[in-house]
Amino acid sequence: MAHETEKHKMITGQVYRPGDDLLREERRQAKRLLKMFNDALPDELEKRAVILNELFGAIGSNPEIEPPFYCDYGYNVSVGNNFYANHNCIILDGAPVIIGDNVFLGPNVQIYTATHPLAVEERNQGLEMAIPVTIGDSVWICGGAIINPGVTVGRGTTIGAGSVVTRDLPPSVLAAGNPCKVIRNLG
Template sequence: MSNQKTEKQKMLAGELYLASDPELASERLFARQLTKQLNDSGPDETELRESILEKLIGKKGKNFWIEPPFYCDYGYNISAGDDVFFNFNCVVLDVTPVILGSRVLIAPNVQFYAATHPTDFRERGSLVEFGKPISIGDDVWIGGSTIICPGVTIGSRSIIGAGSVVTKDIPEDVLAAGNPCKVIRSLV
């Protein structure tokens, strides 16, 4: 029996992997089919939307909601607590876990990039990629058009100002904003 990891196992472990792997391509296709159904659904089709989210999202607490359109790579790497709300046009590149605490409010156009690429052009040219998990604490508010980069953690009760590019961890209980995102002031 071979001890060699599959491309999916490598992806989930945050190691270099080939996204063109047939298993991963099939799983991305499944997620895209579900997001298309979600994005094409009517605003009054709440039961349909809830049923699609049951199939798409890995773990979700009560009162989880996404306003379409929404896009993700796999869906099963997204984990959310209770009372999480995604507003319109959000993107989650969930090649590794994207974990959201409870009562997280996500404004329109927010993007979570857990996926990344090697910095060495030769390695990047071989078409391998990898991911770094993203973690968002409880009671976080993420302002519109924010980009959250690979490997970032945002502490509980913090607010990220609109248009921010979050490249480094943000502690608990702060207002942070900018490009790159920096702590502006304490909230306690």
């Protein structure tokens, strides 16, 4: 069996070492692109679009991301058409983050794929894991919400401000709270 790289382990949900040289360099490259994106003048929309196309794994038409924006790698982020992210969005994308069409993120929304072992011995060795996040079409995530590793948010769902989403949410519901729970059906 061929030796698996730390990057391969990261993307496939295995325990990996984030201090690996390649992963460190890829995070530095993403930070360079993010610095250019976040420092671009408000009317430099074409410059921002070029940077996002280089940063993201896939990007639909009409994306709008208000700076500052942060992510770990960028290449694991895929966004659909008409994506909007308000100020201070953070996406920790060790694993794929797939975001559908017509998704709106309020300010300070955080999407995490990164997690750490619960066993102290493993965690103290600097080990990490990453679990994909999927957000369906036409989802609205209100300000300050946190989406945890492994979560899938169904199409047409709205997540209330300040919510901490720890489990999958079905389509077409209003969900809120910490932990986030379904409040009512929107369908």
